[in-house]
Amino acid sequence: MKRTDTQHIATLAHIPINNDQDKDLTAAFNETLETIKTLQEVKVGGVEPTHQVTGLENVYREDEVHKDTMFTQDQALKNAHRTYQGFIVVPRILEK
Amino acid sequence: MNAQNPSINRRTEAYTLICGMEVHAELKTASKMFCGCTNNPFFAEKPNTHTCPVCLGMPGGLPVANKTAIEWTIKLGLALGCDINLFSKFDRKHYFYPDLPKGYQISQYDIPFCTGGAVETSHGPVRLTRIHLEEDTAKMIHATLDGEKVSMIDHNRAGVPLVEIVSEPDVTSPAQAAEYGRNLREIMRYLEIADCDMEQGGMRLEANISLQSTEQAERGQLPEYKVEVKNINSFRFLENAISHEVERQGEVLDTGVLPAQETRGYNSTKDITFTQRAKEDAADYRYMPDPDLPPFQFAQSQIKEWQHQLPELPGSVRTRWSDTYGLNNQALKMLVVNAEQTAWLDSVFALAEKQGILPKKIAAALVNKQLEINPESTPESVLKTYQKQTASSSVDAQQLSTTIQKILTQHPDAVAKYQAGETQVLGFFMGQAMRVVGNNADAGQVRVEIERQLKQL
Ligand SMILES: [Zn+2]
Numbered sequence: 419m420k421r422t423d424t425q426h427i428a429t430l431a432h433i434p435i436n437n438d439q440d441k442d443l444t445a446a447f448n449e450t451l452e453t454i455k456t457l458q459e460v461k462v463g464g465v466e467p468t469h470q471v472t473g474l475e476n477v478y479r480e481d482e483v484h485k486d487t488m489f490t491q492d493q494a495l496k497n498a499h500r501t502y503q504g505f506i507v508v509p510r511i512l513e514k
Numbered sequence: 515m516n517a518q519n520p521s522i523n524r525r526t527e528a529y530t531l532i533c534g535m536e537v538h539a540e541l542k543t544a545s546k547m548f549c550g551c552t553n554n555p556f557f558a559e560k561p562n563t564h565t566c567p568v569c570l571g572m573p574g575g576l577p578v579a580n581k582t583a584i585e586w587t588i589k590l591g592l593a594l595g596c597d598i599n600l601f602s603k604f605d606r607k608h609y610f611y612p613d614l615p616k617g618y619q620i621s622q623y624d625i626p627f628c629t630g631g632a633v634e635t636s637h638g639p640v641r642l643t644r645i646h647l648e649e650d651t652a653k654m655i656h657a658t659l660d661g662e663k664v665s666m667i668d669h670n671r672a673g674v675p676l677v678e679i680v681s682e683p684d685v686t687s688p689a690q691a692a693e694y695g696r697n698l699r700e701i702m703r704y705l706e707i708a709d710c711d712m713e714q715g716g717m718r719l720e721a722n723i724s725l726q727s728t729e730q731a732e733r734g735q736l737p738e739y740k741v742e743v744k745n746i747n748s749f750r751f752l753e754n755a756i757s758h759e760v761e762r763q764g765e766v767l768d769t770g771v772l773p774a775q776e777t778r779g780y781n782s783t784k785d786i787t788f789t790q791r792a793k794e795d796a797a798d799y800r801y802m803p804d805p806d807l808p809p810f811q812f813a814q815s816q817i818k819e820w821q822h823q824l825p826e827l828p829g830s831v832r833t834r835w836s837d838t839y840g841l842n843n844q845a846l847k848m849l850v851v852n853a854e855q856t857a858w859l860d861s862v863f864a865l866a867e868k869q870g871i872l873p874k875k876i877a878a879a880l881v882n883k884q885l886e887i888n889p890e891s892t893p894e895s896v897l898k899t900y901q902k903q904t905a906s907s908s909v910d911a912q913q914l915s916t917t918i919q920k921i922l923t924q925h926p927d928a929v930a931k932y933q934a935g936e937t938q939v940l941g942f943f944m945g946q947a948m949r950v951v952g953n954n955a956d957a958g959q960v961r962v963e964i965e966r967q968l969k970q971l
Contacts (some may be wrong), residue, residue: 430798431610469603474808481543481582484550487566494562494570494669502659504561505666508612510656 419447432511529725529764532737533691533756534683535640536720537698539708540650540674541583547649547675548577548620548807554670555653556714561668569649569673571615577806579604583675584627584810585820586707587647590677591628592821593701596645600817602627603809604647608800612665613651615672621648623801633681633697634829637690641682650674653715677708683722683736688753688760695719695749704828704852712747719746723759725767742777743787755780758787825853839863839873845881858889865893866900876900909955914947914963921946922967932968940964 500507549568567575605623626646632639652672702708710717724737766773778787835841863873879885
């Protein structure tokens with residue numbers, strides 16, 4: 419992985435990082451990838467991909483409203499850092 | 515670039531539009547896609563009142579798929595001639611944005627419910643790539659609070675079932691793109707699975723637009739780039755946005771440069787498109803099967819049953835009513851709206867024929883609102899109302915007698931003629947009387963009364 423990859427990931431995550439940080443992070447990412455690389459030595463030819471591990475299938479719910487599990491507006495906003503007239507408020511990301 | 519150079523126009527015309535569509539529509543189920551919260555984001559009284567641990571992405575919230583939303587998605591696919599994947603699943607699509615409380619959107623990646631199929635347009639069919647089901651994101655309103663630019667988030671929309679219909683790049687003109695969108699909206703409304711309210715964002719349009727040069731067309735090559743125009747909320751804006759892009763990209767290509775691969779928004783007020791963000795690759799989304807949602811295995815018999823439950827589609831209804839009853843385009847456009855109404859009108863038309871009334875007359879009465887379109891009312895009552903409206907109305911006997919008496923007194927000459935055997939003056943008296951009592955009056959009743967009074971004189 420290159421430093422430009424780290425910068426790309428930072429952009430996607432909207433996390434500002436400086437030059438020193440991207441150098442350190444790139445090194446850390448590479449260390450992790452090196453460890454995970456061991457997995458690539460395992461021969462998986464002919465093995466079906468695993469979509470899930472529970473063995474369950476066709477788990478549905480009927481299309482019904484359950485008022486009892488719904489939050490009040492106060493409950494929904496309880497963990498928000500900032501609110502305004504019932505909305506959760508965050509810094510603007512998309513600049514037009 | 516010299517704008518006066520006529521060769522520039524010629525070159526721009528030498529490009530062929532290559533356009534694929536992505537249409538999102540919110541399904542109108544009672545509850546959300548993966549939780550029991552109310553699905554009614556446009557009519558919620560207040561923001562953030564239709565939420566729970568699942569759609570707010572709280573730790574421990576376990577999503578469970580809405581059976582009806584899956585059934586409707588597959589029925590839409592069947593109506594559009596898609597192949598249905600008997601094995602399917604939900605995947606997590608990761609990206610960071612405040613409209614996504616979990617940090618990922620539950621969507622479908624490599625095995626959508628439906629693949630293939632087509633939407634017919636008057637410019638030719640537009641093939642479909644796939645139809646998949648996902649959850650809608652929270653709604654964001656961009657505002658300035660205390661001088662700071664912020665986004666205000668409402669989660670009433672988060673987790674609403676959303677179908678995404680992806681087409682092949684078969685669209686060759688802005689007008690065809692709009693027709694494609696309208697036809698999709700018609701089918702979804704007809705199946706009564708989505709309201710497709712464009713203004714509210716219940717149906718959203720995206721176009722992937724690029725231009726193919728004559729050389730590429732000759733070699734059968736597709737353009738090496740595409741520009742995605744997002745968040746278009748009307749068919750007119752869609753046409754405008756595509757026209758604008760054709761012009762813009764043509765100008766860029768004329769200078770020998772490839773237009774940037776990017777996502778653009780459309781500004782309807784200025785009629786321009788603008789850069790929104792650099793496109794993320796599929797790898798950036800880190801798709802993975804959602805471990806919270808076990809996969810689905812459908813029986814062929816189940817798919818057959820759903821196919822069987824599909825109503826006759828609007829195009830076929832229009833042809834049938836035009837051929838059997840001679841209904842005109844205006845009537846067909848107004849009356850073919852949803853399956854329930856079609857079934858009701860079919861029984862109204864059938865009964866009308868039985869009673870010797872032309873169904874197209876009933877259709878005309880419904881179109882000009884003389885009759886009410888109301889599937890709750892019985893066909894019998896509709897025809898009774900129609901007959902009452904068109905039957906000659908009887909006139910109050912006393913009023914009629916007085917009216918005719920007056921006319922006869924005012925025209926002694928005509929009365930004399932009648933008594934002398936010139937019975938054709940009866941027509942004159944009829945005309946006078948009808949003018950007073952109204953043209954809807956029962957002419958027979960009026961005539962009888964005139965003759966009765968004349969004989970008594
Ligand atoms: Zn919920």
